[in-house]
Amino acid sequence: MNLPEAELISTGSELLSGGALNRHTACLGAALREKGVLLVRETTVPDRKEAIIDALRGALRRVKIVFVGGGLGPTHDDITKEAVAEYLGRRLVIQEQELEDIRRKMAVSGRVAEDMCRRQAETIEGGRLLPNPVGVAPGIKIDTEDASIFLMPGPPDEFEAILRTQVLTFLGGTRNILREHIFMVGGMREVEIAAHISGAVQAGVEVYYRPAPGRVELVLESSSLSEEEFGESVAAVRRCLGRAIYAETRVGLESVVGNLLRRKGRTLATAESCTAGMLSARITSVSGSSKYFVGGVTAYTDRLKVAELMVSQRHLERHGAVSATVARQMASGVRKRFHADYGVSITGIAGPEGGSVRKPVGLVFIAVAGPSGIQVERNMFGGGRERVREWSVVTALNMLRLLLEEDEEAGAR
């Protein structure tokens, strides 16, 4: 492969001491790929000048495009500009216009604020400012004799905004010769998928698995096969996995479910116990979800399950809140009460407390109710509290997706 290669250096002691997650790598990697540029290494170093310079020296030895994320802010631990200037033997300069812009954006006065504005306005001599559409500190592009260095602010949304609005235009024009196909697979584990597709993929195709709770992203990749040959493997995998495939682009189940509902003009309501709003939050992370999502109830107590979701007190006592019967009643209860076409419910034991021998931690019942009836599934999820909740949400979305697809097909017949 001879695609251009890039590296990222992330600066920030907080990234190495547990204070924050690195979100730049995934964002940059995905964006560069669209332009046919491969991100081949990422290095995280503390906010120390020598560490930044050492990482920069290493990166420039290997590649011609280097990104440095973080350390452009106003506080004294923001030292990326000093480090890069020292390494390149250039000065730091202040552009008056930029200083004015930053004063206006910071909208705070006083001596300390003025010092901070000046620090943020500093740029590296010969560098080109990359305006920041969502925050204060601009990015900086510096060209050396044989490489380009992009300095990017640390807050993930600012990093991404400058990347999308500025940086990618400099990288435009390159063509992607890497063939790639993505399958999003719901309700199957990595090893089940592998067993199903074994034999379907011909030599020259690489297969990658990216598992997350409740779903696996399956990637086929080739740099040697023709489009036709590659297409044969794609079609074979598609046949092997069938309905388990919920999309062939990198989207979440919440978007797929949203599209199915919108297309049919149907509405949805949720009834949650152990996930307590995670399902409704996920559904509404899609812009425009108010077109089909009407609302939801989190009924954490038994009393609320009866009062708000029309669960029968008698069944609750006989079967317990974590049962197929109660899951079914919650889904159909919220559907009726909120006048929605579909209702989804989750009731389970997320742990670490509350489990018993008959109903252990990780036991979760999920029900989907629609015009064609109600389905309920019993699940056992492993891992800690948050993992059990995350699996529950994604599994519920996948059940709903399958029901919506069935109803759509039945309607078309």
Next chain:
Amino acid sequence: MNLPEAELISTGSELLSGGALNRHTACLGAALREKGVLLVRETTVPDRKEAIIDALRGALRRVKIVFVGGGLGPTHDDITKEAVAEYLGRRLVIQEQELEDIRRKMAVSGRVAEDMCRRQAETIEGGRLLPNPVGVAPGIKIDTEDASIFLMPGPPDEFEAILRTQVLTFLGGTRNILREHIFMVGGMREVEIAAHISGAVQAGVEVYYRPAPGRVELVLESSSLSEEEFGESVAAVRRCLGRAIYAETRVGLESVVGNLLRRKGRTLATAESCTAGMLSARITSVSGSSKYFVGGVTAYTDRLKVAELMVSQRHLERHGAVSATVARQMASGVRKRFHADYGVSITGIAGPEGGSVRKPVGLVFIAVAGPSGIQVERNMFGGGRERVREWSVVTALNMLRLLLEEDEEAGAR
């Protein structure tokens, strides 16, 4: 500083192509710090043998403790063990007992599954297996003449489980000579905090800011000052920030709010519109939250705000759903309806659609209702849909925290 230093190598093409976030670095950094070990660099490389070997060579040149995360799974792109074995000139071997364990855990049969089991059971000659309490692949500890290498599985919960149950015991005994104090600050921006504490911190104390939506983690650190001198700076900062400080350990507002409610035996309910369950999901991420959280309503439509939250139709028409009046009615409505001591509501425009000149995207009203009355705040949050929602949730938790503290103080008088 002469604390022992460690590096992490993360393997995984998906980390560099946007398929997954690196969660190991934060987890490892925080855990090592507790043991007085500093994580000084993290390097992410693709699933390629040469790349892993190159990163390992570099790390072992700088430090004596190296972690390698990822690539221990059953699929052919998991090649960490091969790479490390080749670099060290050791063989891969299979222990029968381990193979049996893995067959049992995988619980799938067939030829493909058997190959996968064997791959997972392979270990490096002379390596010590670190049992995996939550997943299939064990970790491996390898000691060379002057360094220790820990191979850890990629799934973040498995990485963390092996780290907590196995690895940290090997690192026990070292003492932390770095002084550190953490302030969790709610409702103030980084630059406001900096202006407030300027002058309070003496020379020899480093100050780090770790901003996240709605809160800033402020860290004071010193390796040169005495305990008493360091304590003076800590006390001075505490005085400057006052009630904005919500904790002095790294905890979320949801835990602080939970403790306040639990201590007083009070209960809480939520009413959400634009955040649609994110607030209740966050509150219940705390184990044991069923002691004080009763439930919540997500009312995405106006109809449900009236029907479920006792919002007045007349006020809704006059002021709109995104207004102080409706926020107030939602908070007091859910409090009454769910028989809770406290009610919290969020109603706003998360965008990108739905904004207007009078009510732009990012406008969010938050209300808290309790035995002592109702408070409401108008907020303007920037950034995209998810950022507006995240700011809303954290700001609501901080408002609730302040009200609970006030009520507690009033009760104590």
